[in-house]
Amino acid sequence: MAVKKNNNQTRNIEKDTTYYKKKFWKIFFYGLGAIGLFFLFASWGLLGSMPSFEDLENPDSNLATEIISSDGVVLGKYFEKNRSQLKYSDLPKNLVQALVATEDARFYEHSGVDGRGTLRAIASLGTSGGASTLTQQLAKQLFHGEGSKFLPFRIVQKVKEWIIAIRLERQYTKNEIIAMYCNVYDFGNNSVGVSSAAKTYFSKEPKDLSIDESAILVGMFKNSGLYNPVRNPEGVKNRRNVVLLQMEKQNIITEDQKVKLQSLPITLHFKLETHKEGTATYFREYLRDYLKKWAEENKKPDGSDYDVYKDGLKIYTTIDSRMQLHAEEAVAAHMANLQEEFFIQSKGNKNAPFVNISTKETQRILNQAMKSSHRWEVMKSLDKSDEEIIKSFNEKTKMTVFSWKGERDTIMTPMDSIRYYKHFLQSGLMAMEPQTGNIKAWVGGINYKYFQYDHVGQGARQVGSTFKPFVYATAIEQLNMSPCDSIIDSPFTIPVGRHHVTESWTPKNSDNRYRGMVTLKRALANSINTVSAKLMDKVGPEAVVELTHKLGVKSDIPVQPSIALGAVEITVEDMVAAYSTFANQGVYTKPQFLNRIEDKSGTVIYEPIPESHDVLNKDIAFAVIKLLEGVTEGGSGDRLRTTYGGSGDNRWTGYPYQFKNPIAGKTGTTQNQSDGWFMGMVPNLVTGVWVGCEDRSARFKSITYGQGATAALPVWAYFMKLCYADPGLKVSKEDFNRPPNLSIKVDCYSAPRRVKDTTDIQQDTEEFEL
Template sequence: MSSTQNKKEKNKQKAQGGFKKYIVGFWVLFLGGCAAVIFFFLCASWGVFGPMPTFDELENPASNVATEVISSDGKTIGKFYLENRVPVSYEDLPDYLVKALIATEDERFLTHSGIDARGTLRAVTAVGSKGGASTITQQLAKLLFHGEGARNLPKRIAQKAKEWVIAVKLERQYTKEEILTMYLNKADFVNNAVGIRSATRVYLGKEPKDLTIDEAAMFVGMLQNPAYFNPVRRPELVLKRRNVVLHQMARNEFITQEQSEEMQKLPLSLNFTPESHREGIATYFREYLREYMRRWVKENPKKDGTTYDIYRDGLKIYVTLDSRLQEYAEEAVTEHISNLQEEFFIDQKNNKMAPFYKINNETRESIITRAMKSSERWKQMKEAGKSEKDILASFKVKTKMKVFTWKGDVDTVMTPRDSIIYYKHFLQAGMMSMEPQTGHIKAWVGGINYKHFQYDHVGQGARQVGSTFKPFVYATAIERLHYSPCDSIIDSQFTMPKGRHGISKDWTPQNASRNYKGIMTLKQALAGSVNTVTAKLMDRVGPAAVIDLMRDLGVTSEIPESPAIALGAVDITVSDMVAAFSTFANKGIYVKPVFITKIQDRNGVLLYNAIPETKDVMSKDVAYAIVKLLEGVTESGSGVRLRTTWSGNGYKRVTGHPYKFTNPIAGKTGTTQNQSDGWFIGMVPNLATGVWVGNDDRAAHFRTMLYGQGATLALPIWGLYMNKAYADKTLDISKGKFEVPDNLSIRVDCSKIIEEGQADEESDLTTEEFDF
């Protein structure tokens, strides 16, 4: 072989050897890269880049589930939560919501195993310009186990690897339907709406199953960036994003192109109803319930000894409230008190001590100072080490603030001290409805606005009850002395001598009218709220007997053993008064008020079932006799306004319209000294409702009886409420008669007795009592 050929052969062999090196190098790099990738993912699965979920955590992903408060008519009226989230099942998700989600977020969701290879390759080659590659399963992994993405690149890559590993594990552990359901239940739609069920309730006021296609598309559109695509703040952007989702649904043939184009023309159908602890219906009741549940979970631990968490454990609390009656009660309070408040401001215009009457400047300053020391501002400054002098000075510095008005919150500038005086002007109300036969509380309004006034005038606030106490004196007399509503008694001046029933000086109660009408029946006396007659009955039975009856009726307030309690000189809560009155409508059987029927855990396991507490307090005959006496109040006494078209003395200006009830109503008004408290408790056979109206401070009140009596302060709320309840045909509120006991032994038909001294419409304004 020539040297030239030899050289060529050597060069060929050298070239082949070099090429072989490239081949080997390629495979080394390729296999090494694959090994590195595999090792990288193994490291992720081993927890090198951070802890990974265990099998148990994958089986039961940790999540905060809101406790639901469910009304007797099946409505969720509130929640206790850290995350406002109540899970739904796959069956509760409309088909087009699922299809919209797949079409927009993960078109190959049904075919991949957690990682979309095509999507990942597209994202890598386009450097993310054509969208990300996260599958729905990866997004769920992120939501469940590590939340927001890291900002620096190395950590983000490690986090992505964890997502892929978790996504694959989730796909092995759960079905596609379960993954979709978990994702929609976990997604945060902002505005305190975590999960699709909360989102549909907050933004549309409906359940997921009731969504239309365009509404479903809106929620799927929000998922890209809920804070940015917020329909409350950026509706125009959400509309455009919704239309992108509708386009994707048509592209994937889930809807037709024509449907997509037609629905893209629709506006957003928002019905924004925030769900927070201070908004929605029954806010005062829900706060009362929350405090009760805090005690209940301590007394009723789980089987393992741990305590239920009302904010995380997804309990279901079934309450007795009816959402319809609750709304009507709140509407009635708002409608009446907002009108009455205008009259109160007018009443105070020339009052130098506004909103207080019959006090001196020293007492007024004492009230204001007490309010300042109870304020959050005072507490915070005290904790910060400020002196009392500095704190007091701060209350005189003008500050920007938002204050309550009946026309909505208003931004203003005033001193904190002036804001206290401003808020002292506002009339408050407490109202409760219950079924006498079951004790089920159907409506609870603790005040006029929970955001600004947290004190609950149903469960917390005991107030002087005025003449609403008189029926209990009559009940004691009828039971112990065997009187009847038709028995006669003389309305005349009466003095109880010193020493009688332990009194320290002579007591001569006066009728408000300062007049005496002579012989009258007990029915007429209660209808006219005659003080002297009630005092005579108290003298005959004694305070101790009346107090014993009140204890049997569930009243726990301190009641002084004094004859003056006959005229209502005792503080009792609205809830206790309604329960006590309900005993008359329930044939003498007291039923303790019930507000929870049952409690279940998140899996539907029963944890608590209410058992009614009852007590036989009086005979059916006595109870019915009192009902007939109370019917007299609405037939001819201070409650007659419920039956007439009368609207004199400014009554129509305050209430808006008269009432024309024709059905039997048993009721009683009450007014306390200086018009500080106005009451009306009214009953029909299957519903008893009590209303109190007044100011938080008893020194703040109307100047005269024109607006300051119970018949004007409280009775109109009852009338408005019952009108609304009767107008709702889905409710079954009785218009019938109270049931007459068999073999009634007490005479209740007084029609043959000459009705002398009967209260008429005009004297009704002057026979309301001033209690002592």
């Protein structure tokens, strides 16, 4: 009986074992099937949206648009997120090695999911790390963000992450995946991607990063908020050293290199990329307005709109980054000195910075500025009454203000800050190749962060005697005159009714002298007002206005004789284009600031067509050039040739420029020295400079510092000195191109240049009087 019982027990055990085996395998296969279905449903998007094949080809990476100079330098960007696209070949090798060694040592061995790492993570319940590969991290960044902490959702997201990672591995090479990963990571401080991070934290291009700098950025991939080198340098140093340790373990660097690199301090060259700072800020803003209009008129192939801030466009400009930096340096260097003198001369003037206006008029100017301010606009939007707003403008508050010695923290009323900023002299400079119309440098003001008004393309100011060459050109063309023809410098009156004059007009020379018979060349060199008026009387203002418009000047010009002395408002951009016509043998070429626009794939989507037309024949254009050369040989621009050092009241107005090469130019000063101009030309570069305050009544008291020869000419000279010291720019020192068989006499006898004393300097002007 005992044996039978044992046999039954054995059979029962075997039966139970068979049952449980079947149940186990059933559960196993059902579970396996469920997991398979889970993955399948996830891949179909039933558990939430999944990227399509097209999405993988073109992930929405919200790329910044880059503005690129003619010499290949990124001048700035337009962006919502500061993200730039890099190719794998643009990444430094040490950064790629550090990234793989630290984040995914088996990156080149797996196909998107690291099986060993995943099993290890499951076995340790995540305590040994999450086992996310670089490809999985990229999938998370591109398509579903940081994920949820709720376990069921986290499991779903993890599965989707695996699926996307495998698809990425099938679609892209390993190198492309690394490049994409480096392009999408947010490094903080408005820097998305390695390209932006390298410029923000180290002021470098990625290819120039050192090993320890690359290690800092790779360390930030773990958590850029925690390991931010600006806020947490000690934590960043520790994290960098971990990266260096991993590089040593992977035999990328030696132990000696690791020890040496780990001992280095965290050294940053932090510079936050913003729209209001950096290189060519005024030009970039001018370009931004142009691109907005361009985007409205041009569509993508699919009919959608271009987005300048997200589409990763490449804007290739004509600006030369080297010349742009030289121009900005020249403006800053001279304007800082000029501003110091302006503050000195404003002392004791209770109405400063305004001269010869009433207290009532001063208050009107300040009130107008108050009502145009951003502060007024904001307070109005908060439904504040005018009385409340005005009261706030007279209450002292902490603020940071601009100065040439750096930003300054102070306490003053907003109204006092308005008056303070009214003191500042502004400047506009533009340089252009006359043969191509390519704009090479554009400086619209002294500091875009504090002064947004663009004095190159936006602000038209009275041009003074820089208008006179247009009168002389008209006379040479219509009257067949030459620079060597003579005309009498004597008192002259245009009577009522002639040339639309409503009352008689008698222009005076600035020094109240009359020189008798003078050549046109000498008359323009010394900016003799009576000669300009006589030439205007001979040709009529209609002819001068017509020629000026042909030269590209878009301003409305009154048809009256007084325009002969420059009572006309014109932008620096138009003045440079007009003068360039003379240097380009009479052919006007419209200023060009764009070479082409490419989309993020490198496809050219826009190329502007250059515009030009004939204005003058070559002989007349060259005759005007010879007239303008006379200005720098013996007239108001001859300080470009001399070595006077300055002393006494002229303590910093020395001009040790000593240019030897041919220069055609013209100074200009307007009524009460409110505007100072200098237009300077060499054969392949025409540059215009304007200097003045925002308000015409804010100015120097005397002509010594307010005239164009003192206020604007030194900026041009400094700029050209820097350009000539930079041989890669190839700025010409040669003669202007002389037309063959020249029919106009241009080689006139001229007396030796006189040596000027300080008295002459004060009289070296071309101020007009109406």
